[in-house]
Amino acid sequence: VTISSISQLKSPLVYDYVIVGGGNAGLVLANRLTEDPSVTVLVLEAGVSDKGVTVVEAPFLAQTSTPNTPYDWNYTVVPQQGMKGRTFAYPRGHILGGCSSVNFLFHQFGTDEDWDRLAQVSGDSGWAWSNMKQYVQKHEKFVPPVDGHNTTGQFIPSLHGFHGEVSVTLPAINTTLDPFVLEITKQSPEFPYNEDTSGGSQSPLGIGFLQTSAGGGVRSSSSTSYLANANNRRGLTVVINAYVTKLVPTGNSHQPAFRSVQFTSSPGTGPTPAGSHTLTATARKEVILSAGSVGTTQILQLSGIGNASELKALGIKTTVQNSDVGENLSDHTLLPNLFTVNSNQTFDHILRSSSQTQAVLEQWIQNKTGLFANNVANNYGFARLPSNSSIFKTAKDPSPGPKSPHYELIIANYYFNPGFSTPPSGSYMTVGTALISPSSRGTIKLRSNNPFDKPLIDPKYLTTEFDIVAMRESVKAVKRFAAAPAFKDFVIGPYGDPFSTANTDAQIEDYVRGLTTTIFHPVGTASMSSKSAKNGVVNPDLTVKGIEGLRIIDASVFPFVPSTHTQGPVYLLLKGPPTSLNKQTGSNISN
Numbered sequence: 001v002t003i004s005s006i007s008q009l010k011s012p013l014v015y016d017y018v019i020v021g022g023g024n025a026g027l028v029l030a031n032r033l034t035e036d037p038s039v040t041v042l043v044l045e046a047g048v049s050d051k052g053v054t055v056v057e058a059p060f061l062a063q064t065s066t067p068n069t070p071y072d073w074n075y076t077v078v079p080q081q082g083m084k085g086r087t088f089a090y091p092r093g094h095i096l097g098g099c100s101s102v103n104f105l106f107h108q109f110g111t112d113e114d115w116d117r118l119a120q121v122s123g124d125s126g127w128a129w130s131n132m133k134q135y136v137q138k139h140e141k142f143v144p145p146v147d148g149h150n151t152t153g154q155f156i157p158s159l160h161g162f163h164g165e166v167s168v169t170l171p172a173i174n175t176t177l178d179p180f181v182l183e184i185t186k187q188s189p190e191f192p193y194n195e196d197t198s199g200g201s202q203s204p205l206g207i208g209f210l211q212t213s214a215g216g217g218v219r220s221s222s223s224t225s226y227l228a229n230a231n232n233r234r235g236l237t238v239v240i241n242a243y244v245t246k247l248v249p250t251g252n253s254h255q256p257a258f259r260s261v262q263f264t265s266s267p268g269t270g271p272t273p274a275g276s277h278t279l280t281a282t283a284r285k286e287v288i289l290s291a292g293s294v295g296t297t298q299i300l301q302l303s304g305i306g307n308a309s310e311l312k313a314l315g316i317k318t319t320v321q322n323s324d325v326g327e328n329l330s331d332h333t334l335l336p337n338l339f340t341v342n343s344n345q346t347f348d349h350i351l352r353s354s355s356q357t358q359a360v361l362e363q364w365i366q367n368k369t370g371l372f373a374n375n376v377a378n379n380y381g382f383a384r385l386p387s388n389s390s391i392f393k394t395a396k397d398p399s400p401g402p403k404s405p406h407y408e409l410i411i412a413n414y415y416f417n418p419g420f421s422t423p424p425s426g427s428y429m430t431v432g433t434a435l436i437s438p439s440s441r442g443t444i445k446l447r448s449n450n451p452f453d454k455p456l457i458d459p460k461y462l463t464t465e466f467d468i469v470a471m472r473e474s475v476k477a478v479k480r481f482a483a484a485p486a487f488k489d490f491v492i493g494p495y496g497d498p499f500s501t502a503n504t505d506a507q508i509e510d511y512v513r514g515l516t517t518t519i520f521h522p523v524g525t526a527s528m529s530s531k532s533a534k535n536g537v538v539n540p541d542l543t544v545k546g547i548e549g550l551r552i553i554d555a556s557v558f559p560f561v562p563s564t565h566t567q568g569p570v571y572l573l574l575k576g577p578p579t580s581l582n583k584q585t586g587s588n589i590s591n
């Protein structure tokens, strides 16, 4: 059952498993573990309920669910040296379902090369695509688009699951843009049509139809699927508004263990101020950290698991020295390249009119169709730099292989610029570009020993030559895309300075550094490495190195950011090989 306050918990707070974070990964795990009715699980989630929240449920409105809302942790990045010293919002879901409740619903799995690299780095063949692909069938429930149109040629059914938990679907609304984009895929060898961009053995390179984690016009998150399907199990207790402040050591100096968790009411939610009344829950078997790349890193460090000298400087006693905690932060970047277009059919006209916006909202409320039942883009795709690019003379290719992309193009039928509202006039097309194979690496560090202080998030975006060159070349590709003959009567030209005047490499780099932000995919701060490796934070079975009773299952364990949007890989992570967890519970977590 899900309860809304820690005051409703009944002592003794002892469970087989305590899961920290009821987010994307945490709720899948809660479901899998409680398949065995004899297993008890407590999930502690700091965020709010996702029930009845329109901006969470209506796919198109995802863009208004963050930043700076109650559903967001409302982090910002520290000034970014590779981005002219700018700082900007760094959204993370503060809600049941975590980021799967507030994300933009793009749903893919990454390439087989991503998973095979993970198998190689971790020394565990269980992470190879040949093993992982079976979990697509168990996770995914591909459903028809809400308009019921014939989807032949818009995806490859054999690559998908139809009986899993999370609904996935195709766009249901025809935009003015779609025919032009499809025409370009026929005309231009640089932008070929790809029938299915979800990854695995099929390379995602090319342009295709976006697959979205929604069904029947409503978002499908780990909460509306995995949790909803397990919520009546007697062994499962999920508490929202429950803020974990640290893990409590339960071992000894020879063998550190962390089977207890200290928590309190989330700020502003309890009868007493957060932190003044703390509770401790204990796991008979394991504590599992699923608090996401930011939360998990912060909790490890608050618990004295991290870089000893940095922890000492903040007055935190080190229990387990590991300098890799909080390092290796890797993320994708987003640059919304905007064009003015010759059309009165872009979504801008709806979005800037309150009566039209009200009408599409009403349509969504009444029958879950129309603009708000759909995602922000219908078509998108991936591309690589040419193999003879001069950058490869000085930089190693950071992608996992030749089938995997360096950058992404996201094509939207309106002014899609997260954080900015529609201009008062004009019609727009956006061809956003995202860096998919970054080589820059950043850090997440504590600001202080106060668990309620936001951590210092420093992704160090665009601090390598490869990253700035790849972004620069992606902008040139977008300009070529928009100049394709198919767009002759449609695209007027690039919108706004400095995009419209950026022509030389130096000008384009300046534009990139001035306007790029995040596409919200942080990973790597608790990286997986082989059992015998000197570096890394978790073993291939996701147990924490040198510690008993503690495992990490969330995006933070990926040593490289997958070549796609990250929710799909996070979902598969749970289906993956925590085989020792499997043995301990008798549950079929890996099946």
Ligand SMILES: Cc1cc2nc3c(=O)[nH]c(=O)nc-3n(C[C@H](O)[C@H](O)[C@H](O)COP(=O)(O)OP(=O)(O)OC[C@H]3O[C@@H](n4cnc5c(N)ncnc54)[C@H](O)[C@@H]3O)c2cc1C
Residues within 6 Å of the ligand: 020, 021, 022, 023, 024, 025, 026, 044, 045, 046, 047, 066, 091, 092, 093, 094, 095, 096, 097, 098, 099, 100, 102, 103, 104, 105, 106, 107, 108, 242, 243, 244, 245, 290, 291, 292, 293, 295, 296, 299, 519, 520, 521, 522, 553, 554, 555, 556, 564, 565, 566, 567, 568, 570
């Ligand atoms: C705005 C946005 C858009 C995105 N768009 C896409 C997209 O379109 N497609 C895609 O594939 N991916 C997208 N992503 C990324 C993707 O959703 C995430 O990579 C993925 O969901 C992360 O899963 P996770 O389980 O690691 O963490 P999360 O889902 O973030 O779960 C962590 C949970 O732990 C909780 N928590 C944290 N700290 C504590 C604490 N101290 N105590 C208790 N609970 C705590 C959090 O509230 C949260 O619920 C997007 C993300 C964002 C923020």
